[in-house]
Amino acid sequence: MGVLFFALLATTPASSQQKNIHSRIDAAADKLEPQTIAWRRNIHQHPELSNREFRTSKLIAAHLRSLGIEVKEGVAKTGVVGILKGGKPGPVIALRADMDALPVTERVNLPFASKDSTIYNGQMVGVMHACGHDSHVAILMTVAEILSSVKPELKGTVKFIFQPAEEGAPHGEEGGAELMIKEGVLDNPKVDVIFGLHINSQIEVGKITYRPGGTMAGVNDLRITVKGRSAHGAAPWLSIDPIVVSAEIINSLQTIVSRNVNITENPAVVTIGAINGGNRSNIIPEKVVMDGTIRTLSDKDEKLVIERVKEIATKTAEAAGATAEVIIPFSSHYPVTYNNPELTEKMVPSLRTAAGSSNVMLRPPVTVAEDFSFFEQKVPGLFFFLGGMPKGQDPLTAPSHHTPDFYIDESGFKLGVRAMCYLVVDYMEGNSVR
Numbered sequence: 001m002g003v004l005f006f007a008l009l010a011t012t013p014a015s016s017q018q019k020n021i022h023s024r025i026d027a028a029a030d031k032l033e034p035q036t037i038a039w040r041r042n043i044h045q046h047p048e049l050s051n052r053e054f055r056t057s058k059l060i061a062a063h064l065r066s067l068g069i070e071v072k073e074g075v076a077k078t079g080v081v082g083i084l085k086g087g088k089p090g091p092v093i094a095l096r097a098d099m100d101a102l103p104v105t106e107r108v109n110l111p112f113a114s115k116d117s118t119i120y121n122g123q124m125v126g127v128m129h130a131c132g133h134d135s136h137v138a139i140l141m142t143v144a145e146i147l148s149s150v151k152p153e154l155k156g157t158v159k160f161i162f163q164p165a166e167e168g169a170p171h172g173e174e175g176g177a178e179l180m181i182k183e184g185v186l187d188n189p190k191v192d193v194i195f196g197l198h199i200n201s202q203i204e205v206g207k208i209t210y211r212p213g214g215t216m217a218g219v220n221d222l223r224i225t226v227k228g229r230s231a232h233g234a235a236p237w238l239s240i241d242p243i244v245v246s247a248e249i250i251n252s253l254q255t256i257v258s259r260n261v262n263i264t265e266n267p268a269v270v271t272i273g274a275i276n277g278g279n280r281s282n283i284i285p286e287k288v289v290m291d292g293t294i295r296t297l298s299d300k301d302e303k304l305v306i307e308r309v310k311e312i313a314t315k316t317a318e319a320a321g322a323t324a325e326v327i328i329p330f331s332s333h334y335p336v337t338y339n340n341p342e343l344t345e346k347m348v349p350s351l352r353t354a355a356g357s358s359n360v361m362l363r364p365p366v367t368v369a370e371d372f373s374f375f376e377q378k379v380p381g382l383f384f385f386l387g388g389m390p391k392g393q394d395p396l397t398a399p400s401h402h403t404p405d406f407y408i409d410e411s412g413f414k415l416g417v418r419a420m421c422y423l424v425v426d427y428m429e430g431n432s433v434r
Contacts, residue, residue: 036139057164094160094195126404226245226323245316261304386415
């Protein structure tokens, strides 16, 4: 009955009851917009790396408790889960926001810019919310307040998941969505569907983009350790130079995408992001360590790329008399972020109602990754993108995520709040107990 009703919901006008609750959500989002922005600025100014989100989680937990929401702290180390039971029976809907920042030194001239720094991988680095997770937390905190205000009319239960370590737990630690699932975040009560959003600095404010099926790439990080023979820099013929070997490996890895992957089906990426070897100009070191990432949009391509990386690295090293050890994944693996097609089709009308039909657009798949994918492996999910780029700016020149100049227009938060609230009340309306 619920599926039939929901199919009708996608094609029929909203009921007067839905319109009424939408209007109340809109009014509350307007009223709470300054608070949403204030929360975001507070969190932005005090960023915390993965599995270290202690201050952020305390802020969240205190707010949820003030709303009368049942709260559980310390989930997957620093995660916070809130449970809001509506006044009527119905489905259990999870909403997720990630909390962690990145080892990036902020360059944006803002009064609330981060000045924090820490030791990361043995280096002193700045800490910055360079991916918008501060925005996600502030939006979901506001959603929790609005939905709490209409609790008697909610036809089901909302589970608010504030997740640590989306960017990946430190090496040697567990974390993120995978650990939250292992600790039972989708149970007690059992979640029926999950929704999430990601703000985007290259999508104009006021717009939402989405894609059914594979929308974000699966990711494996990798480490390649090349071992050769050390020598004086003035006598390279006495060495087996791991730096030269590493350079050959890096160049050859680029042929995987250009010559092995069928890019007419899916894109793929192989990137080496860090290379470390040696400490003086006149010493050829004994080893070089490279770290990188693989991005694919299918299991078949993932297997292919991993096999080719291992072959190229080990055989290139062998040809030079060196050795190469390849570890994939080195510390993290995220599956493809896969939006359930049926759920996506049914909920897109809610996004269009929130943003206006002309502002909701289908998007191509992207090669960035999200550990929201772990949730979607367990329950049907929809993950969409919220515009955060100032109007009129060129998306090709707007600073991208994970960079020191990353910038978000805060006027886009209100739409995120409305969209998440609409998804909840509309899904409940279509799947409530009758």
